[in-house]
Amino acid sequence: MPETGGVKLLGPADVRALAELLNLRPTKRLGQNFVIDGGTLRRIVRLAQVTPEDVVLEVGPGLGSLTLALLPEAAQVVAVEVDPVLAERLPVTVAEYAPEVAGRLRVVRADALRIGPEDLGVAPDALVANLPYNVAVPILLHLFAVLPSLRRGLVMVQAEVADRLTAQPGSKLYGVPSVKIAWFAEVRRAGSVGRSVFWPVPNVDSGLVALVRRDPPKTTASREEVFAVVDAAFAQRRKTLRAALAPWAGGAAGAERALRDAGIDPSARGERLTIEDFARIAEHRPGR
Template identity: 55%
Template structure:
């Protein structure tokens, strides 16, 4: 199979009159070696069904097909969605039969042709975290995630408690499984080149038992804990708990010092705190 080169990307863009925009977070990978490296890093041996979000002109899509995976691509852009099937047919040959296109907004998708086992994508930078969390919530069939995002977002997702970059995205992503920074991608493999480097984030999904109501309660707690990051949890959780006194009671019941800040708590700490809130009258 032939993967897209920089020349191919520019010719395809010119053919459809495409001018990438920051508003849509469009930065297309133009280096076949980078595409193959991403697919290798995903380590999807034995995985058939892969969902890709924001396939653009098809660089990563072709790399996934080349590796033998069935690919469902979710594309919001009308022009890109219209052209992508023809590009896949031209470059993938018979392997194009393993490609499906869902022309939709990834933030509004509710179902796919088949339950995906893996998510591999160069996520649109402007909606990367909401899209990632939505797909983790929506598709419990996912066991592996490898996404490319802005480096600072990648570092935030993989950050450990106590880190300067640890926050709401860190806790929510890590609730689903083990999150790690899997690589760094330079600017020059993209067209147009972004202003900053990108990072690969890997999530090995380990949470198979999911109570949607419990997740909603936990995530609202996490939002409250970081809404006023520099405040102690006693102060930050006062509205969430109903009063500062009630927040302190819940924190003590969970074995957490009320003077602690949210950035010091890991996922298990937040879960214990949510459980204590349910027990404490």
């Protein structure tokens, strides 16, 4: 049972014992893979640069592995858990393993895709989480949209998702996640994580992604308007922007006019454009 900041962390035997106690069978639907390696947990907290002043938001705390590593370093940890059994058990586990910092934990039983500031009761500074693989991108986009207090994040996601989030224009992996997250934050790969640190062992590797909030592009278009252009541009990514944006613009002629007015080559493809480019296109939508 490794320790961090004097707090006992959950090792492999602890995780399995808790799962047995709760009659828990991790489900793919909820993306439940629990970290059983103390070194990985300490690494995540270190890379997240959590300070004693931080209110940390953790999504999907599960059995509490990362929660226990975060509590000694933060002012408060707000853990959002959708599973009612896990949400009820987490304070008990923290009280048993880390009684001296148990008062810093606040558990919110909710779906992270539907929460807002009013559900948390506090304004979190940082997001640190092992995000469920199947909904990682929607969760990130939602939280950065509805929680303006979030200044940074360090999340563990499926390696492929990490690559897509951090892809740059011109890359084959550059797409909707890459562009939309750039509206909110500067993102970078912060490391890789192997499969053996999880129970059960997933069929994929994981990656760490660091995010630092940035100002959105200066534009007269709303975020929703810009994201609509992004969605249209990548719906058929092999098409030129003139063709891909035709439904959005009311026809190919309207798309070409909007692109030229925005200073974009109509024969280009979406993977070449930055979030600022998409914002300019949104400003010139016909009839806007």
